[in-house]
Amino acid sequence: MPEKNTVLKTIWRALPFTGGDGPVVTVLTLEGVIGSAAPGRRGLSLQRLEKSIEAAFRPGGLAAVALAVNSPGGSPVQSRLIYDAIRRKAEEKDVPVLAFIEDVGASGGYILALAGDEIYADESSVVGSIGVVSAGFGLHEAIARIGVERRVYTAGENKAILDPFKPEDERDKARLQSMLDELHGQFIAMVKARREARLGDDPELFSGAFWTGARAKELGLVDGTAQLGAFLRTRFGKHVKVKRIAPDGGSLLKRLLSGGETAARRPAPTALIDAEAVLDAAERRAMWSRYGL
Numbered sequence: 001m002p003e004k005n006t007v008l009k010t011i012w013r014a015l016p017f018t019g020g021d022g023p024v025v026t027v028l029t030l031e032g033v034i035g036s037a038a039p040g041r042r043g044l045s046l047q048r049l050e051k052s053i054e055a056a057f058r059p060g061g062l063a064a065v066a067l068a069v070n071s072p073g074g075s076p077v078q079s080r081l082i083y084d085a086i087r088r089k090a091e092e093k094d095v096p097v098l099a100f101i102e103d104v105g106a107s108g109g110y111i112l113a114l115a116g117d118e119i120y121a122d123e124s125s126v127v128g129s130i131g132v133v134s135a136g137f138g139l140h141e142a143i144a145r146i147g148v149e150r151r152v153y154t155a156g157e158n159k160a161i162l163d164p165f166k167p168e169d170e171r172d173k174a175r176l177q178s179m180l181d182e183l184h185g186q187f188i189a190m191v192k193a194r195r196e197a198r199l200g201d202d203p204e205l206f207s208g209a210f211w212t213g214a215r216a217k218e219l220g221l222v223d224g225t226a227q228l229g230a231f232l233r234t235r236f237g238k239h240v241k242v243k244r245i246a247p248d249g250g251s252l253l254k255r256l257l258s259g260g261e262t263a264a265r266r267p268a269p270t271a272l273i274d275a276e277a278v279l280d281a282a283e284r285r286a287m288w289s290r291y292g293l
Helices: 006-014 046-056 076-093 106-115 140-145 170-198 213-219 228-236 252-258 273-290
Strands: 024-031 063-070 097-106 118-121 125-127 210-212 241-245
Touching: 024 046, 024 170, 024 228, 046 241, 063 076, 063 106, 063 210, 076 170, 097 106, 097 228, 106 118, 106 170, 125 213, 125 273, 210 213, 213 241
Parallel strands: 024 063, 024 241, 063 097, 097 118, 097 125
Antiparallel strands: 125 210
């Protein structure tokens, strides 16, 4: 029987990203709706990605880190936290970052792409949506029809603003709009700081509109249209070693050898139908469908 180390070396050499003397490029996958995830859910958050980001910048002789972005957006806070973590490591290690938008890099997904020193997309990718949105429902008339009286007690006159069971208040709307405008201004400043003179002067650039990758190139939101694998081989040569980083930290090899998540580590279901999970899934589905996916 061969020793364990010999077996591991054989497996390692057989993997497509190893062997040869070519430069190393790690690929960090950023896919899904952005936001802190509850147990058993897979939203993109700094907590989930922190180890992955560390692993992506760890190899010696690293030529670049590539980001495979496929996200319709989500939490602006988590988008910024992930962006900041990537940029800190890039500056600390002095390693270039290349972002590749797949199906969608919109809203917070585009913030993730901004972590790249260069951004590329497929011609048919959906790119942009540089804006901020807040949505809800007004239910005060519905509860009045069924004879329900809303009773809310607060300490602080603004504690219950935007309560969906109360009639809309113009002061609440103005306060929310002010906050949305502030967040939008932060987003715009971020895009301008990262893209500098590459941006076009289209009046709809910061309107929340989104475009195909081909049009995004004309607007300066991306540097070109390309696919990750082919681009890396062209930029770094056919002997480039591409090392994919698992979403929760560590390499693909480690995930394969560990068997991933075991039954013992999986949280046990608490009910046949989890109403919160159903609503969460519906919200995520709605975010993807906004971009035709």
